[in-house]
Amino acid sequence: MSFLEFLHITKTYPGVKALSDVSFGVAKGAVHGLMGENGAGKSTLIKILSGDQHADSGEISIDGKVQVYASTRNAFDNGVIVIHQELQLVPELTVAENLSLGRFPASAGIIAGRRMLDDVGAKLKSAGIDIDISRKVKTLSIGERQMVEIAKAIMLDARVIALDEPTSSLSSRESEILFALIDRLRAEGKVIIYVSHRLDEVFRLCDSLTVLRDGKLAAHHTTLEGVTRDQVVAEMVGREISDIWGFRPRKSGDVRLKVEAVSGAKLKTPASFEARAGEIVGFFGLIGAGRSELTRLVFGADPRSGGTISVDGKVVHAADPQGAIRAGIVLCSEDRKHDGIIQGRSIEENINISSRRHHARFGVLNRASEIATAETFIKKLKVRTPSRKQDIINLSGGNQQKVILGRWLSEQGVRVLIVDEPTRGIDVGAKSEIYELLYQLAEDGMAIVVVSSELPEVMGICDRILVMCGGRIGAELTRDQFAEKAILAAALPDTKTPDAIAS
Amino acid sequence: MTDRLKKILLGEQGLVVIFIVAFALVSALVPNFLTDRNMLGLLQSVVTVGIVACTMMFCLAARDFDLSVGSIVAFAGMVAVMASNYTGSILLGLLAAIACGAFVGFINGVVIAKFRINALITTLATMQIVRGFALIASDGRAVGINSPDFYQLALSKLLGIPTPIWVLAVLFGIFGFVLNRTVFGKNTLAIGGNPEASRLAGVNVDWTRIWIFALQGVVCGIAGILLASRITSGQPNAAVGLELSVISACVLGGVSLAGGRATMSGVIVGVLIMGIAENAMNLLNIPAFYQYIVRGVILLLAVLLDNLRSSALGRR
Numbered sequence: 001m002s003f004l005e006f007l008h009i010t011k012t013y014p015g016v017k018a019l020s021d022v023s024f025g026v027a028k029g030a031v032h033g034l035m036g037e038n039g040a041g042k043s044t045l046i047k048i049l050s051g052d053q054h055a056d057s058g059e060i061s062i063d064g065k066v067q068v069y070a071s072t073r074n075a076f077d078n079g080v081i082v083i084h085q086e087l088q089l090v091p092e093l094t095v096a097e098n099l100s101l102g103r104f105p106a107s108a109g110i111i112a113g114r115r116m117l118d119d120v121g122a123k124l125k126s127a128g129i130d131i132d133i134s135r136k137v138k139t140l141s142i143g144e145r146q147m148v149e150i151a152k153a154i155m156l157d158a159r160v161i162a163l164d165e166p167t168s169s170l171s172s173r174e175s176e177i178l179f180a181l182i183d184r185l186r187a188e189g190k191v192i193i194y195v196s197h198r199l200d201e202v203f204r205l206c207d208s209l210t211v212l213r214d215g216k217l218a219a220h221h222t223t224l225e226g227v228t229r230d231q232v233v234a235e236m237v238g239r240e241i242s243d244i245w246g247f248r249p250r251k252s253g254d255v256r257l258k259v260e261a262v263s264g265a266k267l268k269t270p271a272s273f274e275a276r277a278g279e280i281v282g283f284f285g286l287i288g289a290g291r292s293e294l295t296r297l298v299f300g301a302d303p304r305s306g307g308t309i310s311v312d313g314k315v316v317h318a319a320d321p322q323g324a325i326r327a328g329i330v331l332c333s334e335d336r337k338h339d340g341i342i343q344g345r346s347i348e349e350n351i352n353i354s355s356r357r358h359h360a361r362f363g364v365l366n367r368a369s370e371i372a373t374a375e376t377f378i379k380k381l382k383v384r385t386p387s388r389k390q391d392i393i394n395l396s397g398g399n400q401q402k403v404i405l406g407r408w409l410s411e412q413g414v415r416v417l418i419v420d421e422p423t424r425g426i427d428v429g430a431k432s433e434i435y436e437l438l439y440q441l442a443e444d445g446m447a448i449v450v451v452s453s454e455l456p457e458v459m460g461i462c463d464r465i466l467v468m469c470g471g472r473i474g475a476e477l478t479r480d481q482f483a484e485k486a487i488l489a490a491a492l493p494d495t496k497t498p499d500a501i502a503s
Numbered sequence: 504m505t506d507r508l509k510k511i512l513l514g515e516q517g518l519v520v521i522f523i524v525a526f527a528l529v530s531a532l533v534p535n536f537l538t539d540r541n542m543l544g545l546l547q548s549v550v551t552v553g554i555v556a557c558t559m560m561f562c563l564a565a566r567d568f569d570l571s572v573g574s575i576v577a578f579a580g581m582v583a584v585m586a587s588n589y590t591g592s593i594l595l596g597l598l599a600a601i602a603c604g605a606f607v608g609f610i611n612g613v614v615i616a617k618f619r620i621n622a623l624i625t626t627l628a629t630m631q632i633v634r635g636f637a638l639i640a641s642d643g644r645a646v647g648i649n650s651p652d653f654y655q656l657a658l659s660k661l662l663g664i665p666t667p668i669w670v671l672a673v674l675f676g677i678f679g680f681v682l683n684r685t686v687f688g689k690n691t692l693a694i695g696g697n698p699e700a701s702r703l704a705g706v707n708v709d710w711t712r713i714w715i716f717a718l719q720g721v722v723c724g725i726a727g728i729l730l731a732s733r734i735t736s737g738q739p740n741a742a743v744g745l746e747l748s749v750i751s752a753c754v755l756g757g758v759s760l761a762g763g764r765a766t767m768s769g770v771i772v773g774v775l776i777m778g779i780a781e782n783a784m785n786l787l788n789i790p791a792f793y794q795y796i797v798r799g800v801i802l803l804l805a806v807l808l809d810n811l812r813s814s815a816l817g818r819r
Contacts (some may be wrong), residue, residue: 321702321704322705325705338699339703340703342696342700342701343696344695344762344764345693352689353689353693353701353705354704354706356689357686358687360686363686364684368558379659407704
């Protein structure tokens with residue numbers, strides 16, 4: 001009998017069977033991977049575990065006891081803690097205060113500050129977490145905040161800790177610290193559920209693995225010995241994907257995008273680069289290297305203080321998104337939730353928001369062509385949705401990304417497509433589809449700029465890589481020069497060695 | 504049985520269903536409610552709130568807020584009366600009133616969109632400034648209308664229905680169309696859903712917001728003219744507290760204060776529910792003091808219902 005047991009869990013949302021009859025168990029002191037494509041049911045399962053949602057049928061048992069939760073708080077009290085992608089911390093409070101929230105040591109309502117610091121300090125020390133607990137959370141990096149979230153679980157003596165895509169916004173170094181912490185928690189006999197898209201991490205960390213596909217249990221491995229990556233990928237997508245990049249060489253044409261000495265408030269050093277028709281240019285660098293800042297300047301998302309941008313030899317004078325779109329430059333931002341999707345509005349409206357001006361007359365919409373546009377791109381980009389009227393917030397990350405791509409592809413005369421972290425938080429199957437789309441667009445003569453912090457990705461799909469470091473473009477490599485070591489060396493500030501970050 | 508009831512009430516048209524049930528109940532229970540005269544009186548009483556609600560809906564849908572509407576209505580009414588008295592031309596008076604309304608709205612919009620001052624604060628300020636102008640212009644007194652033709656705006660009838668009600672109906676139609684069928688309407692909803700994403704999708708967010716406030720000013724001008732005509736004078740203290748009634752009606756009609764969600768049919772129902780409640784209470788001789796409580800309770804219930812509906816739709 002396993003320590004944590006999922007028994008015949010079934011959950012239906014209107015129109016979708018999110019989980020059907022999922023059963024598996026996890027032993028004590030094990031890190032258990034939970035994988036699957038977007039929409040496979042991972043998040044739903046985690047939500048049921050956390051008491052946020054209720055299963056239609058089936059049950060969860062811990063240590064032989066069936067769990068019934070009325071709320072997440074209830075799950076909390078039973079030692080089940082879920083750490084979501086969006087962290088749940090109060091930025092204005094200190095680490096110690098965040099960790100004591102709801103259980104402040106106090107007498108007559110007055111917080112015993114000294115005691116709080118001592119308690120929290122002692123707990124964290126014994127867990128081996130090294131963070132200054134008197135700092136405000138808003139001053140911490142994302143990686144440190146993640147630590148605080150895990151510290152919260154430790155403070156509560158959690159028996160089961162579920163981590164949902166914990167490394168999606170961490171640097172490699174921060175990830176390593178997280179992995180060390182997870183190893184320690186395993187040694188203490190906790191049950192860890194580790195939800196991730198990243199095969200590397202799952203194979204590095206997990207003892208056992210469950211793969212979900214379309215709400216059903218696709219595979220359960222009690223050990224990862226002898227299990228290959230290709231096998232897991234096949235289990236996730238239900239078919240073999242031999243090469244997820246599927247790179248196809250192309251001929252590039254004339255210079256499409258020419259960026260000369262562009263600078264702005266967040267990018268002091270003027271930067272210049274070119275992208276040719278049919279070329280996929282990659283920007284690689286660490287977080288904060290200035291890649292996103294540069295592309296935002298090119299798109300006019302942030303005002304630029306100098307430099308010129310031209311498309312097909314014509315200078316783009318406007319420095320706002322509207323002007324860029326009219327000149328044929330479009331951008332898919334890295335932060336889909338904040339800068340991409342329009343929450344609360346349908347897929348149809350999210351696709352048409354920009355291109356509708358081409359077929360509206362005197363400001364009045366052309367409904368027929370809007371519906372046709374939406375249907376065309378839903379089909380072409382294989383957006384998985386019951387209807388074009390679906391609120392975009394209900395789609396998985398990969399499908400949201402496809403809708404945003406649809407928004408730009410429905411525009412007329414797009415010549416330069418900039419995609420910032422095109423596959424962040426997106427599963428393997430959807431990734432291949434997006435890469436394939438980029439190749440097709442390049443073949444049709446678009447210049448494509450890809451910004452990514454995943455080295456294998458830029459190496460896998462780009463014709464040329466520009467490496468940024470500390471706000472400037474430090475190196476340029478063509479496909480025949482691609483080498484992991486060289487690219488990392490160019491991305492790292494001088495003081496660090498590439499081995500420290502290569503993982 | 505209860506499941507089906509729940510489904511109807513929490514569905515897309517739940518509010519309309521509740522409205523019909525409430526209307527039927529009031530008709531059956533309150534004497535003299537369902538008469539031609541009372542119906543017209545009821546509609547007359549919601550003209551001001553209804554007209555202003557048209558554009559307040561856009562404001563709220565774009566995540567903005569406008570507290571200055573009551574003051575603009577009073578000010579525009581004053582301008583209409585004083586300008587037509589002065590020039591002897593009613594048409595000039597009306598144009599002046601609408602222009603003044605548009606100007607105040609435009610200023611609101613520019614301050615909010617271009618100088619990035621919070622809408623609540625900006626319109627709280629203009630609400631007081633404009634009320635001050637209205638009081639200064641007339642030295643705090645009501646200004647009587649010279650030309651009897653001005654009264655005719657409110658008194659005249661077309662097919663037995665007073666002109667202001669026609670104006671209201673036409674504006675409902677126009678703004679319903681603008682919200683659902685024009686780029687402007689869709690951009691408004693998109694801005695409310697996610698302003699930054701809308702900007703990056705090429706929507707001219709600043710100018711859309713400025714236009715919304717300017718339109719709000721125009722519409723307040725129209726409401727001010729009709730109100731002045733009905734009360735046969737320009738009153739600097741008219742329409743005090745109008746902003747709260749209008750926002751209540753919009754929220755009652757399912758407009759989300761978080762932006763991105765609004766329907767014209769919802770707002771119409773919201774306006775009518777408020778009107779019916781007041782009308783029925785008057786017919787039943789319920790003292791005004793109690794009416795405040797009832798109005799507040801209705802608003803709270805509507806918001807609670809909306810909340811239930813949102814979670815039933817599975818929006819997270």
